[in-house]
Amino acid sequence: MKAGSYLLQGNEACAEGAIRAGCKFYAGYPISPSSEIMERIANRFPECKGAFIQMEDEIASISAVIGASWTGAKAMTATSGPGLSLMLENIGYAIMTETPCVIVDVQRAGPSTGQATKPSQGDVMQIRWGASGDYQIIALCPWSVQEMYDLTIESFNLSEQFRVPVFLLCDEAVGHLREKCVIKDDIEIINRKKAKGKPPFGQDGDDLIPPMPSFGEGERLLVTGSTHNEWGFRKTSDPDVQMRLVKRLSDKILLNQDKIIRTENYLLDDAEIGIIAYGITARASLKAVKILREKGIKAGLLRLKTLWPFPEKVIGELSAMVKKLIVPEMNLGQIVREIERVSKCDVVRLSKVNGEVITPSEIVEELLLAKYYS
Amino acid sequence: MPKGLQKYLRLQAMPTPFCPGCGHGMLMTAILHAIDEAGLDINNMVFVSGIGCAGWIPSPHFNADTLHTTHGRPIAFATGVKLANPELKVVVISGDGDLASIGGNHLIHAARRDMPITVICANNSIYGMTGGQASSTTPIDAISKTTPSGNIERPFDLCRLVGASGAGYVARYSVVPLKPLIKSIITALNHNGFSFIDVLSPCPTYFGRMNKMKRPVDMFDDLKKRCKKIKKGEKSEEGVIPIGVFVE
Ligand SMILES: Cc1ncc(C[n+]2csc(CCOP(=O)(O)OP(=O)(O)O)c2C)c(N)n1
Ligand code: SF4
Ligand SMILES: [Mg+2]
Numbered sequence: 275m276k277a278g279s280y281l282l283q284g285n286e287a288c289a290e291g292a293i294r295a296g297c298k299f300y301a302g303y304p305i306s307p308s309s310e311i312m313e314r315i316a317n318r319f320p321e322c323k324g325a326f327i328q329m330e331d332e333i334a335s336i337s338a339v340i341g342a343s344w345t346g347a348k349a350m351t352a353t354s355g356p357g358l359s360l361m362l363e364n365i366g367y368a369i370m371t372e373t374p375c376v377i378v379d380v381q382r383a384g385p386s387t388g389q390a391t392k393p394s395q396g397d398v399m400q401i402r403w404g405a406s407g408d409y410q411i412i413a414l415c416p417w418s419v420q421e422m423y424d425l426t427i428e429s430f431n432l433s434e435q436f437r438v439p440v441f442l443l444c445d446e447a448v449g450h451l452r453e454k455c456v457i458k459d460d461i462e463i464i465n466r467k468k469a470k471g472k473p474p475f476g477q478d479g480d481d482l483i484p485p486m487p488s489f490g491e492g493e494r495l496l497v498t499g500s501t502h503n504e505w506g507f508r509k510t511s512d513p514d515v516q517m518r519l520v521k522r523l524s525d526k527i528l529l530n531q532d533k534i535i536r537t538e539n540y541l542l543d544d545a546e547i548g549i550i551a552y553g554i555t556a557r558a559s560l561k562a563v564k565i566l567r568e569k570g571i572k573a574g575l576l577r578l579k580t581l582w583p584f585p586e587k588v589i590g591e592l593s594a595m596v597k598k599l600i601v602p603e604m605n606l607g608q609i610v611r612e613i614e615r616v617s618k619c620d621v622v623r624l625s626k627v628n629g630e631v632i633t634p635s636e637i638v639e640e641l642l643l644a645k646y647y648s
Numbered sequence: 649m650p651k652g653l654q655k656y657l658r659l660q661a662m663p664t665p666f667c668p669g670c671g672h673g674m675l676m677t678a679i680l681h682a683i684d685e686a687g688l689d690i691n692n693m694v695f696v697s698g699i700g701c702a703g704w705i706p707s708p709h710f711n712a713d714t715l716h717t718t719h720g721r722p723i724a725f726a727t728g729v730k731l732a733n734p735e736l737k738v739v740v741i742s743g744d745g746d747l748a749s750i751g752g753n754h755l756i757h758a759a760r761r762d763m764p765i766t767v768i769c770a771n772n773s774i775y776g777m778t779g780g781q782a783s784s785t786t787p788i789d790a791i792s793k794t795t796p797s798g799n800i801e802r803p804f805d806l807c808r809l810v811g812a813s814g815a816g817y818v819a820r821y822s823v824v825p826l827k828p829l830i831k832s833i834i835t836a837l838n839h840n841g842f843s844f845i846d847v848l849s850p851c852p853t854y855f856g857r858m859n860k861m862k863r864p865v866d867m868f869d870d871l872k873k874r875c876k877k878i879k880k881g882e883k884s885e886e887g888v889i890p891i892g893v894f895v896e
Contacts, residue, residue: 299731299732301728325732327727327731329724329757330724330753330754330757331753333721333724334727334757335724337718337721337724337727338725338728338731339728340717340725340728341696341715341725341726341727341728341729341732342729342731342732343728344715344729345694345729345732345733345736346732347732347733349732364718367717489694489713489715489729489733489736490691490692490694490713490735490736492691493713494658494711494712494713495713495715496707496708496714496716497714498707498708498716499716499717499718500716506708507708508708508716
């Protein structure tokens, strides 16, 4: 799309962001409330010279995405909670084989089929811990149609830079929102590091992220989800190789978290009460902050654009400045436990799991209660 | 492994981990023979396999691009590889458990789509790697660790399954003798579209020992005795394993 201002749906903006980032492969399986991403891609890919395929299920979709990524294509899939559950084994494979790819989870109310067209934030831990073993992931949370576009591009950039699957974790409300999206020409695009004849699975000097060749480049790659050495040879009973690999996979994210994590502050400088929110819930929270300020209550908002790796440093610092933290979430308390773990002040939970978004007035009420009665 | 084929191997990965008399080693030789005879450039090929002893046939032995995936999913991974770069020749080599049991859905859908890849199923009618449990190709009455009094479930006839799903080339051969198998692999590799070979590749360690074929040679003799070429429309007799090309 040419630079300009467009009225777009969140899911459409996500597809456009992917195309702008250079996505050339998409495999998916229909599921509400994510399907518009796949449909937009199916319409747009012929002119963008991308390959699109509707697979037989989500297991096949993520498998095809990983295969395409190793063949040199920036690749993506989109789904919702139940489909994500089916993808988990191969998400673990993508982590282990250090395969860049983008996985969009447009969250809906669960468990199971739940409410297919209602929003939720119930997958924040599923994406974090769903696959087997120990690992780190990157997850970004858009709160607007603009960010469905911008953060999709950012997801591709991070996945290429760190050779990890990156999650764009949104929800039905943002996915189906229709609002203005500004598309610019000057956007930074990052591509995976290449180097001939170098080990594709080892530490590259001080750099924990090795270069990534593609199939067909004559590198005779050995790619496996089993524990492997820097050349990809299976080493399934060597304790040192196992430990070094698992540590590096984690460290390449953790030691770079300052480069990855993005948060935003709203009126936090003099705040006595801090709201911490992500995704659509942060929008209601910002409104709530404005209402509270009008009432003379010093509230502020910390918005987590990056959910994983968890921005614990900023949260820890904020908790030392405010009297109370309040954490609204469309789940029964998932991120709040992480916040409690790193906070020095009182943390108040605000959960909502009826398939509706949290409103500003609900946050205001909860905050007033928390401020005056506890 | 014949000297002429060693150029296709990562010598540091040899010898293979297969048990003595395992059919998978013979199938590996047949595949490399076929690549050599067909004059294909191995640098332009990607070998995709799943989990199981059969998944080790290409990985790490073939000195080419290899993608050793999760259990049951190699055809889905291969689909992504092929679509991302249609110039590459993509070959899936995996077991009956992998391709036809846990991964059966991907097999029939790739055949339906006529995805231009070659799938070679190293079919030993058992889960070798996990110690001899029944698979979806274990014959009726056969003993396995999970069918101790004999299998009561009907096995898949993979050639009929894949043929009915729309594949353009479907054949079955055993690893004995090797010549017709090599010829079939060459045809499959040169086929434009989805091609499938069901390769009968004995697992003497589990299937043989549990089913009164104590020595590997007993399994080869059994295959030689029972495998027969069947003419179109002809019904095969009881106990006969029909081999040959079923769809071309
Ligand atoms: C998701 C998953 N389930 C189960 C397993 C365990 N597993 C490993 S190999 C295998 C069976 C392999 O059988 P087959 O594909 O026939 O190969 P063979 O060893 O007989 O050559 C199983 C069940 C696994 N690795 N992953
Ligand atoms: S267990 Fe069976 S299939 Fe596996 S290597 Fe041994 S003989 Fe071959
Ligand atoms: Mg088997």
